[in-house]
Amino acid sequence: MTNCLIDFGAQLIDLFIRAGKASLFLGKAIVCSVTTPIKFGRIIEQIWFIGWKSMPVVCLTGAFTGMVLALQGYPSLRRLGSEALLGPLVSLSLISELGPVLSALMVTGRAGSAITAKIGIMRINDEIDAIELMGLNPMRYLVVPNLIAFLVAMPLLAVIFDVIAIFGAYLVGVRVLGMDGAAYFGEMSNYVVLHDIMSGIYKSMSFGALIAWICCYKGFNCRFGAEGVSAATTDAVVGASVLILICDYLITSLIN
């Protein structure tokens, strides 16, 4: 019993130490992003990598999410005699909830994992130490461009996800299941307000910052060898995904 308590205590202390180190890393990244000149070229490169190259997976996920929502939602609404509310149901759930969360999860898997692996390999190849030994701050080259790029790219990807998903739901609801097209878009414009759109934008920006933070931190603190890079990448994807869901709940409860 005593040993169990000691182990539990040790793990708790370790958790707090790791959380403290990660918070310190984020603090340094924020300070660095406002105190050192911005590397615009690298930011554009990262926006292209995170945003543009994630478009296919985000569009595909968005299309099928919208189609499934319509396929599941329409029969249920029909039973209640409210099939005209398919547009608001789909758009509200997408704009403020599913769009930001699912696009963030997709981007974590595609771009976040790649960034962790790249920084991790730079760490084990001494490239980060080499930057430091040139009297330069590696945060400025590796973390700040990613942080800003995620903040810019994530809301755009979430909006694209929403638009594609709404059209996916339109295809299934109107073209396949026979709902009235005018009612689909008409009811949507009656129910969706600016607050819903802004909450989606705030969420996707928060998720973007979260992905950049976790993925860069894990890459920076990667252990040695291929196993270290593999573990860092897995930790980054799992950690960022779980934190996105927790953060989603917290932001939703704050906004509402």
Place this chain on the structure above:
Amino acid sequence: MIVIEDLWKAFGTQEVLRGVSLQVKTGEFVALIGMSGCGKSLLLRLLVRLMRPDMGRVLVDGHDVSKMPREELEMLRSRVGYVFQNGALFDSDTVFDNVAFPLREKTRWSETKIRSKVLAELDLVGLKDAERKYPAQLSGGMRKRVALARTLVRAPEIILFDEPTTGLDPIVGNSILHLFDSVHKRLNLTGILVSHEIPEIFGIVQKIAMLYEGKIVAVETPETIGTSKNAVIDQFVHGKPDGPVHY
């Protein structure tokens, strides 16, 4: 001048350095030899504060490296060149961009001036024609030479070489050692070379320090090391299977 005083460093219960002391005078080129994993590379990392010692201190021109504020440390690091064992080149940049990186980031030079300086350094290491290649397209020896060019382009006063010839064939390894020798003589650099290349390194350094069981057990000159009375050095230098060194 670099003064290492009673330096200790442990990882958990494993004590790697147990009171290392060494002096390297300005303009001197010192080789650091010892068994694999005895802490030679760690010692170089402590010199530039990539890690901090548990005890002891490193003085560079009288300034304690472990107590330096960030700005002073960055100034020191800009005077130090460090050639990593694997070169530590940026894989996604070309050879030219790798060598130009410190100039683009640390100076306000025009791209024309940077270009001529980078090409001059690449010419010095015999790689002028490789400027457009990526590190992955280079051989081990070429990567080390690019790493040297990237270090020299910053005109360092102190240079640290971490096993620069490991994994290279004898001809390429010797050509790199002679390149270091010519650079050292031309620029009068203070240098520490971690290497296992015995006796090749004896021709290019002024002193050889042997690290064993966490301490510098002897400092010899190239002339005296072959006949050293120190049993550890004698066994290591002559590659004798029997002796005090456990492996």
